Amino acid sequence: MHVAKRSAELIGQTDLLRLNSLSDLTGCDIWVKLESQNPGGSIKDRAALQMIKDALARGELKPGMTIVEGTAGNTGIGLAVVARSFGLNMLAVMPNDQTKEKERMITLHGAELVTVDPVPFKNENHFYHTARRLAEQNENYWWANQFENTSNARAHYLTTGPEIWEQTQGRVDILVSVAGTGGTIAGNSMFLKEKNPDVQVWLADPDGSGIYHYLKTGDYVSQGSSFTEGIGIMRLVENFRLAQIDAAVNLPDDDLVTLSRYLVQQEGLVLGSSSCLNVAGALQAAVLHGPGKTIVTFACDLGERSASKLYNPEYLAQRGVRTEPEPIHSLIARYRQQGDLVWYRNP
Amino acid sequence: MKGNCKGLVILVGWLLLTPVAVAQATMEENPPSSEAEIAQEDVMIATESERPAPIVIAHRGASGYAPEHSVAALAMAHAMNVDFIEQDVVLTRDHVPVVLHDIVLDHISNVQKVFPDKKRPDDRYYVLDFTFAELQQLDLTERRTAAGEQRYPTRFPAGRGKLKIMSLAQQIELILGLNQTRGTQTGLYIELKNVRWHKQQGYDVIKQTLQVLGQYGLTDATNLPAPVILQCFDPEVLRRIKREFLLELPLIQLIADNSWNESDIDYQTMLSAAGMETLRNYADGVGLWVDQVYLGLDEQGQPQFSKVVDYAKAAGLTVHVYTLRADELPAGAESYEQLWQWLTDIGVDGFFTDFPDRPAPRVSDTFDSPPSHDHSNQEEDQSLQSDNDDID
Numbered sequence: 001m002h003v004a005k006r007s008a009e010l011i012g013q014t015d016l017l018r019l020n021s022l023s024d025l026t027g028c029d030i031w032v033k034l035e036s037q038n039p040g041g042s043i044k045d046r047a048a049l050q051m052i053k054d055a056l057a058r059g060e061l062k063p064g065m066t067i068v069e070g071t072a073g074n075t076g077i078g079l080a081v082v083a084r085s086f087g088l089n090m091l092a093v094m095p096n097d098q099t100k101e102k103e104r105m106i107t108l109h110g111a112e113l114v115t116v117d118p119v120p121f122k123n124e125n126h127f128y129h130t131a132r133r134l135a136e137q138n139e140n141y142w143w144a145n146q147f148e149n150t151s152n153a154r155a156h157y158l159t160t161g162p163e164i165w166e167q168t169q170g171r172v173d174i175l176v177s178v179a180g181t182g183g184t185i186a187g188n189s190m191f192l193k194e195k196n197p198d199v200q201v202w203l204a205d206p207d208g209s210g211i212y213h214y215l216k217t218g219d220y221v222s223q224g225s226s227f228t229e230g231i232g233i234m235r236l237v238e239n240f241r242l243a244q245i246d247a248a249v250n251l252p253d254d255d256l257v258t259l260s261r262y263l264v265q266q267e268g269l270v271l272g273s274s275s276c277l278n279v280a281g282a283l284q285a286a287v288l289h290g291p292g293k294t295i296v297t298f299a300c301d302l303g304e305r306s307a308s309k310l311y312n313p314e315y316l317a318q319r320g321v322r323t324e325p326e327p328i329h330s331l332i333a334r335y336r337q338q339g340d341l342v343w344y345r346n347p
Numbered sequence: 348m349k350g351n352c353k354g355l356v357i358l359v360g361w362l363l364l365t366p367v368a369v370a371q372a373t374m375e376e377n378p379p380s381s382e383a384e385i386a387q388e389d390v391m392i393a394t395e396s397e398r399p400a401p402i403v404i405a406h407r408g409a410s411g412y413a414p415e416h417s418v419a420a421l422a423m424a425h426a427m428n429v430d431f432i433e434q435d436v437v438l439t440r441d442h443v444p445v446v447l448h449d450i451v452l453d454h455i456s457n458v459q460k461v462f463p464d465k466k467r468p469d470d471r472y473y474v475l476d477f478t479f480a481e482l483q484q485l486d487l488t489e490r491r492t493a494a495g496e497q498r499y500p501t502r503f504p505a506g507r508g509k510l511k512i513m514s515l516a517q518q519i520e521l522i523l524g525l526n527q528t529r530g531t532q533t534g535l536y537i538e539l540k541n542v543r544w545h546k547q548q549g550y551d552v553i554k555q556t557l558q559v560l561g562q563y564g565l566t567d568a569t570n571l572p573a574p575v576i577l578q579c580f581d582p583e584v585l586r587r588i589k590r591e592f593l594l595e596l597p598l599i600q601l602i603a604d605n606s607w608n609e610s611d612i613d614y615q616t617m618l619s620a621a622g623m624e625t626l627r628n629y630a631d632g633v634g635l636w637v638d639q640v641y642l643g644l645d646e647q648g649q650p651q652f653s654k655v656v657d658y659a660k661a662a663g664l665t666v667h668v669y670t671l672r673a674d675e676l677p678a679g680a681e682s683y684e685q686l687w688q689w690l691t692d693i694g695v696d697g698f699f700t701d702f703p704d705r706p707a708p709r710v711s712d713t714f715d716s717p718p719s720h721d722h723s724n725q726e727e728d729q730s731l732q733s734d735n736d737d738i739d
Contacts, residue, residue, distance in 0.1 A: 024548075291467040328549070
């Protein structure tokens with residue numbers, strides 16, 4: 001147990017939990033790293049802390065200044081938590097279609113919140129551009145820029161990767177992660193492959209994201225859409241560029257409903273939508289590469305942040321997503337059959 | 348067993364040929380006034396008539412001579428004129444029922460050499476993780492202990508023979524074929540293994556097994572090409588076969604020792620008189636562990652027996668006992684034949700044996716007895732794959 005003098009010191013050192021039910025069904029050890037244990041409730045706390053520490057060290061950021069960031073929510077919460085610890089202010093710019101749970105967390109942490117309409121990236125009013133503009137217009141503002149600022153990936157290279165290596169005693173065979181900025185998958189893949197080049201790194205990509213297609217063809221093309229938040233992207237960014245990815249799979253929101261309900265029932269674990277996508281990716285890898293593999297993925301944030309979408313039948317019905325879970329054995333049988341949908345770097 | 352006369356006759360003729368079963372069948376046509384009456388009458392008839400010799404069930408084939416469940420063990424058993432040859436059934440990754448005793452391959456094959464990476468985190472190789480085609484790359488070997496030593500040191504030498512894992516369908520075809528060429532009615536005595544565990548993994552042992560049996564006409568009790576008995580440790584499985592699949596094949600409830608963790612069932616309760624009465628609702632007989640029946644010698648050197656066979660008989664159940672082994676006798680038994688005779692004398696109707704060429708001799712016969720081994724030498728990891736050698 002840690003004793004800390006400020007909440008930022010409590011970031012990281014998260015626990016690893018074995019998903020017994022899915023492990024037993026696949027003959028693998030499937031672990032989730034509980035990033036929800038971070039003080040801000042998500043894996044983004046790590047990136048937030050590293051970006052601020054590095055910027056302070058470089059002298060770009062000084063106490064009393066305001067951090068500006070465009071965010072789907074969790075990075076804003078993480079930055080708000082860390083900003084307070086370092087005597088900084090926080091201004092978050094969010095698209096207004098994200099769960100209200102996250103907006104509330106940002107304001108509860110004393111950060112200022114600006115919401116904008118969700119628009120395509122090329123539109124100047126996109127939250128990303130809005131944050132950049134705000135920072136450019138005020139010299140007391142510092143733009144964190146989690147997409148291009150590689151302190152994000154560095155956080156995982158320095159902390160998450162080593163923790164996984166230590167917690168699995170070097171036995172990790174497959175790492176599965178979703179990607180938004182790509183910081184998590186980049187930093188972890190860099191570290192783990194340095195330790196063992198045979199570690200396989202899998203990307204789980206939701207509908208509506210272009211990463212899977214990019215890896216396959218070199219172009220960012222997407223189909224459909226997803227209720228997941230802050231993951232999937234339609235452009236190549238610096239953090240993602242650092243990622244060493246061996247395999248990728250595109251999985252639909254329907255499967256996230258199935259797995260979320262299954263894990264609540266079997267493990268008493270309420271996962272958020274990106275975490276469910278991670279677990280779906282881990283299950284796909286386990287089914288195709290098991291038995292006997294040690295597979296690690298992330299519970300990116302607290303499941304309650306997905307309450308109004310993933311766990312809300314009306315919302316699901318309105319989106320045309322299944323509201324009742326598919327039987328787990330039927331899902332697994334499907335995953336066994338869809339091996340040809342997985343992209344491999346070296347086929 | 349109910350109304351259908353033809354079916355009854357065939358069943359009774361083939362298997363439940365004890366007077367008890369006949370009495371039971373007769374009474375079903377003219378129901379007696381009370382359960383107690385049935386029991387009383389059964390006991391009376393059973394003791395008064397001359398009972399036929401116990402049937403011989405080749406335990407995993409003639410497994411005392413060739414690796415268990417191999418084609419060699421099957422063919423030898425057939426040539427030894429046994430009444431039944433036992434098949435344990437588990438499923439492969441592609442849902443094929445194969446004849447193997449354990450849900451793991453560790454103790455009876457060279458899987459560690461052929462597929463070193465296909466083990467689960469518990470370091471075991473599960474049949475369920477292999478397709479039938481992959482299993483064909485393995486060789487069956489004589490059973491080893493968890494420590495890697497041959498379980499029965501004097502049996503078939505390890506690493507010889509190139510014997511392959513067989514599907515249930517292959518064993519059925521072989522038995523039916525040999526029945527035809529040899530003019531016998533050798534039966535199949537099929538155990539559905541670890542059904543709940545399979546179910547948790549999304550695999551249905553009952554459905555797959557009955558589907559294969561159906562393909563060979565072995566599910567229609569009124570018109571069977573060969574006798575079939577189904578056995579299971581899990582009562583729920585037998586109930587399902589009877590009530591959901593509506594099969595009228597004879598069903599044997601196997602009774603484990605609670606320490607083996609076969610299932611959540613309290614087998615100790617099953618062994619009581621009341622427990623046996625309850626079993627009668629769905630089972631035609633019980634498969635008892637020899638240690639549940641024979642308790643060893645008393646101070647005067649006389650063999651002691653539990654009451655369980657009496658209870659089973661009183662409930663109208665056929666009693667089969669597992670497993671007789673000439674190379675591993677229970678304490679106090681001087682010879683395989685002596686043990687056979689003792690158990691026959693107290694009313695046992697059939698034996699699972701690794702040595703099916705050694706049926707009961709006449710009482711006066713005496714043979715050189717094989718060296719007696721300490722019976723406490725049991726195998727590990729019973730909970731996972733019912734690996735106890737005494738479990739059949």
